[in-house]
Amino acid sequence: MSASTLHFISRTEFQASVNIEAFVSLCKQSSVLDSSKQFDSNIWDLGYFKGQNKIQRAIFSSMEASQISQSQPFLAQPFLDFAKALLVYLHDKRPVVCQAVRVSALRFLEAALRGCGKDSCPTAVNEDVLDTAVELARKQLSARVAYRVAGQLELISELMNSKRFIVLRQRWHHGMNKPRELGSRISKESIEAREKKLPSAAVLRALANIFHQATKPMHILVSSYTALMLCAPERINEVLRLSRNCIVRGDGRFSGRVGIRWAGSKGASDTIKWIPSAMVSVAEKAVSNLLRVSLPAQQIAEWYTNNPKEIYIHQTIGYLRNYEYLTVSEVADILWGDDTKRHSAYSWVIANGIPSVSLGAKGKGYSFKHVEEAVLKLLPPTFPYVLGAPELLCKDSLALVRLNESHCARATYVCMFHCVDNSIVTNPLGRPGHRSIFEDFSFTEDDGSAIWVRSHSFRHYLNMLAQMGGLSSAEIAIFSGRKDVGQNRAYDHMSSEEIQAPVGRAIKEGLSGDLVPITSRNLVARSEFAASGVAAAHTTEFGWCQHNFASEPCQMYRDCINCEEQVCIKGEARKEANLRSLKVETEHLLSQACQALTNEEYGADTWVVHQMKTLERVNVLLSILDDPSVSDGARIRLNIENAPLVTLADSETITKAVTFERRKRLK
Template sequence: MPDGLIHFTPRSELNGHANVSAFIKLCRHAPVLNAHKQFDENIWETEKTRKGKNGVERIVFNTLEAAKGAKHLPALPEPFVSFAKAVIVYLEDKRPVVSQGPRLSALRCLEAALRENARDRRPTAVTPTVLDAAVDLARRNLSDAVAYRVAGALEAIAELMREKRFIRMNTRWVHSVPKPRETGSRIDEASLRARQEKLPSPAAIRGLAGVFLTAMGVADTLISSSATLMMCAPERINEVVRLRRNCIDEGEGRLEGKLGLRWSGSKGAADIVKPIPTKMADIAREAISRLETCSRAAHEIAAWYVHNPRKIYLAKDVEHLRAKKLLTTAEVSQILWGPAGGAAVQWCNKEGIELIKDGRTARVRFSDVERAVLSMLPRSFPYLPGDGPPIRVDEALCVMRKNELHPGRATYECMFDVLEQSDIGSRLGQRNDSGIPSIFAKYGFTEDDGSPIVVNSHAFRHYLETLAEMGGLTDVQIAAFSGRVDVRQNSAYDHMTSDQAQAPIHRATKEHGFMSGLVKAPSRTLINRADFVKLDIGATHTTDYGFCRHDFAAEPCQMHRDCLNCDEEVCVKGEVHKLAALRLRVAETKRALSVAKKALTDHEFGADRWVAHQQKTLMRAEELLALLTNPDTPDGTVITLAAEDQPMPIGHVAPSATTRISSAHQRALK
């Protein structure tokens, strides 16, 4: 079945249950979202990368309660879960979306509403009452903005069910959730609070600086240095974890001596070298240096696997074990965790490795250990996960040995891992309920009121862009500094208060007056009337090359603004911008003459007249250009070229000509 061509037509002779069964059967074998390979699974992995994230999108068919607790279980029950999977597949085929989140949440709320209304979790039992209950659940469990999107997804699902005759509903169901009010104002209190919540608190910034200065160990150094880089430039967290080891750029040309970092673009933006503010340059260098140092061991392992993807990495002190076919559990422990050791027997049992009894000693095959270790390679190997350009793991800056971030687990000496956004976010306090302590709590930093510091990694980006707005950068400069394609998105990161936005205006008007600095008046040099009369210029009008002294009040222009071929054109030597316009006209006339000559060669009608006109114009333009560029001619000299074959003014037509024209007309009339 070709992707994008799923179409289900309900059969009128079948009831809702039979049509639902046929619908599920159709979608079960569809290639959309790889449904034909994983339809019976309750956790799907798609091939779509999450926009602005590293890693692929996962679809978890769990209940509303499980999703709220960030758990995979319990899963949605049958028969609803099969229907939910089919709906996701069918809607993705008809109307692809970036994220399945709103649709999944809508289906979870719908299943919970069926439970609340004792409807036996059958899709065919959905009614307007159940749909209203699902909307109510969304409003109680989700934020206003998310609930509005989920209600919209519920409306689309309800219309699909009505159209395909899964349920009996005569009219279209429409949700009643109002669109949440935008919080873009700088004035009202609610908007100001919403803006401030997107920024890191002063205590969080001080705490990050303190942790960066005192961090001990690989885990804390990795997290604090990565977060510090987000304070040096407004980067997304997924761009930080995709930094290359050779990311430092010393600058050249006008940026020579200015530190820059090479960032991999995301969300449609290209790769870019961003200059680091001078005040933060030394801090950025130190952060990069620390990341290189603490990831050196992991980088060596990653480089080994890039060049030897089918061989296990062995440290120097256990390299001799590669020649052995059978290993003792002590040797397995040494390969996996080094001198620190670990529970090798439990690890073998977990990995399904056969223990071969040799008297009292248990041995395992080297090949089995190698196979189990190689299965730990990141699924995106040999590249980093993410939606940006491919970056090999041995080029990455943010790598670590497996389990190196977890103090309660033994660190693998033979396997590496890549730093993920969740690794940083959870250690900035975003997942306090997960049991992972934040780096702020670990080093004794709290908010000013004593509460734990919790900061979103994206808050640093909001903070730096707000500083850029306050510093007077233009929208184009801020978008470039942030690696953003659409300049209009800048407004979402501008969190200046009304007073901050008006401060530059107040400061300027207070110091220099209301109109100062707004418009710079051009300087003008005036001459007296007697000198102007000597110039023999009556009425004057500016032209591309000088001034026109034709009196338009007496009659219109007889040359149709062909100024170069007119004897009323006046040029003044020394006007740079008009000299540039004349040079451009010479070049354009040469091109036009070349085209006219080609047309003449091709015997096009009227080409001879164009050749003559362009030759005449080019001759006069070059003559005028020679006079205006002659070093012997002083600046300020007024130059007028004599012109031949000037048209006779309409009001001054000779009587003989009038007579001839009249006679010709008379003969024509006769």
């Protein structure tokens, strides 16, 4: 964010209301959210959404007004100015893409103040008011949205308390439980959610056919964009911000690969994603289609980039640029390339307030300059840049059509272009109230019902394919342009059968090497274990330990080899291998400690003694394990106080005792 960082410090000697006035004054002068220019307005323009031609606004209306989609009445003073200042300050500290949830939280807080008889006074906010605001949100919003609003209320309360605008006894928490995610793969709800978020087989078949059969510009445009969304798991706004040179040919280690240069969103940076080999031809054809369909609009955009003050006129009537006045037919020819649309042209000049003059026998005439000014007003507000993409010039954008070209009933302007927004792509995919491309080609679902698919369904579908293909969570997050791996969970729609399928195939093909083998285990009866006199036991890296952790923690810090409670069992190959690995490691550590001792490093002598002691005990244990006279199953324990070795085994087991001085005696 280019705006300067705000920092407000409350004055302890001032009352809360005085500090709030200073806070409002600071935020009112800030450039954050263009506050210095629009603070006195109750409807703020916050810029354009990515991939959309509509502007984002913050409307400081009351809760009651928002319920009926009205902008008035506005929030009551003095809360109104405080709400504006809070929005500015929070956006400076914790910026968000959309302010809707934050504004909703302010509405519920103001309504709670009025409901508690506090007269919309910010300094009167307390725990009861905050709880009331959460309850209002819970009653009026869905569980998921209410939870987000409650989170913003908690953030607002922390700010107000930290700046001494209010006094809370302790940090306030909203207390709402996060809505439960569908964690089951076999429940009815999860199956319905899967079917709702993923495109059906009928949808994929229909789109493939339309992609190859389409001849009309809008059919080509919609099918080509959906094809690109099936080449990589991109959001609709990212697809609509592609440049005309988005295709990338790999070199170096990516030689022979074809990728697409995507614009990032939701915090992710711009990136090149290499297209799977099977989809390269689809991606290339889709981009080629879009370049061809958008070429007339691109030529118009390029004209206005080079001639921002002059109207674009197609070549066949270029001579009209020299006329001072135009007839109705000539106006129609400039606008729509059809001089027979005189009635539409007449309505257009009246709607744009263009005065007429008499041209004698030719009838009424209209000033070329006035017509030109009216047409130039149709340029995008952010021209020469694409709405919601301040880094992309209109003439370089792939998402261009001529004005009204996407409308089935309106005449297409031949003198003006239009940036494609998500509605141009999503409405023809079956959105209620709009004719779909599936109807145009007579495609339906397998049960005969009308097809409706969301553009985001393709992202869910490709994520599921990536999971089924064995990609890791990190790879899927990178593949999908996410900053947080945890967001993958919302796109995991694999059924239990699909999860188990790889294991089933591996077993059928005999690929069971990585599975844990079934081994026989010699279990000990409880009565036998009690008779051994051992109070407790648990396995270790080299055997098992008799220490009772219920009485005290390990006094040896898990240095099992130098502990007299360590018991080894001869015949356990894995633990014997661990012991031999320890010997190699200890010998290496001892050599390093001896070298450090030679260099007179501080503390080296202690390590030499410790490693020598450890190595000696390891060698003693290995000598017993290698002794053929000791049968498998013998229990071996070294005594650190030079006591003889204690072995507990069956009567057939030979018992040995070994001390640190390597004295042995048979018993």
